[in-house]
Amino acid sequence: DAKTTQPPSMDCAEGRAANLPCNHSTISGNEYVYWYRQIHSQGPQYIIHGLKNNETNEMASLIITEDRKSSTLILPHATLRDTAVYYCIVRLPNRDDKIIFGKGTRLHILP
Amino acid sequence: EAGVTQFPSHSVIEKGQTVTLRCDPISGHDNLYWYRRVMGKEIKFLLHFVKESKQDESGMPNNRFLAERTGGTYSTLKVQPAELEDSGVYFCASSQVVGLPPLHFGNGTRLTVT
Numbered sequence: 001d002a003k004t005t006q007p008p009s010m011d012c013a014e015g016r017a018a019n020l021p022c023n024h025s026t027i028s029g030n031e032y033v034y035w036y037r038q039i040h041s042q043g044p045q046y047i048i049h050g051l052k053n054n055e056t057n058e059m060a061s062l063i064i065t066e067d068r069k070s071s072t073l074i075l076p077h078a079t080l081r082d083t084a085v086y087y088c089i090v091r092l093p094n095r096d097d098k099i100i101f102g103k104g105t106r107l108h109i110l111p
Numbered sequence: 112e113a114g115v116t117q118f119p120s121h122s123v124i125e126k127g128q129t130v131t132l133r134c135d136p137i138s139g140h141d142n143l144y145w146y147r148r149v150m151g152k153e154i155k156f157l158l159h160f161v162k163e164s165k166q167d168e169s170g171m172p173n174n175r176f177l178a179e180r181t182g183g184t185y186s187t188l189k190v191q192p193a194e195l196e197d198s199g200v201y202f203c204a205s206s207q208v209v210g211l212p213p214l215h216f217g218n219g220t221r222l223t224v225t
Contacts, residue, residue: 034213036214038154041218042218042219043115043202043204043216043217043218043219044154044202044204044214044216045216046213046214046215049213098144098156098159098167099144099156099214100156101146101153101154101155102153103153
């Protein structure tokens with residue numbers, strides 16, 4: 001899998017949009033970008049994934065640059081419950097390809 | 112739809128004892144994964160089942176760890192004998208075979224070896 005780089009931590013005020021960046025400059029053409037998060041004492045939770053187009057679901061939006069070397073996860077209205085470690089992962093669309101977690105970004109939502 | 116369930120949620124055992132962790136994947140999910148997080152470290156892959164077959168066990172730390180998935184439904188992970196460094200949170204995840212499946216994780220088993 002391509003390696004990803006994320007800032008170790010970020011703060012965001014409650015109610016504001018949280019923008020979490022991820023660099024994946026060595027991503028290959030058929031690798032997808034996935035985002036997961038782990039809230040304390042819970043298992044990792046899938047958030048969203050995409051290939052080249054921007055994606056949005058009920059949890060977040062994913063913005064992938066045109067060259068696909070970086071992406072941004074956007075939580076539009078962050079709440080205290082969004083405090084978690086967020087992981088950006090790239091992987092091939094292959095059922096045999098396991099997810100490799102890096103260090104992620106620890107997001108603190110400030111009241 | 113029930114999620115991935117893991118049992119027990121916590122286990123405290125002494126060094127040298129045996130512990131068996133259980134994972135029930137989402138019904139119909141052929142792929143089952145085990146991961147663990149040792150304190151202060153990243154979440155690490157242990158192994159991957161497709162139905163009852165071990166597809167990838169490259170992350171298993173040593174032969175004290177034995178994973179099984181008889182019948183392709185639930186899975187067990189046995190640690191025998193347990194060592195202090197085995198302490199951590201063990202996560203199980205499952206996914207469907209078709210397409211680009213996101214993994215669905217359980218809430219983990221927190222294992223403490225004293």
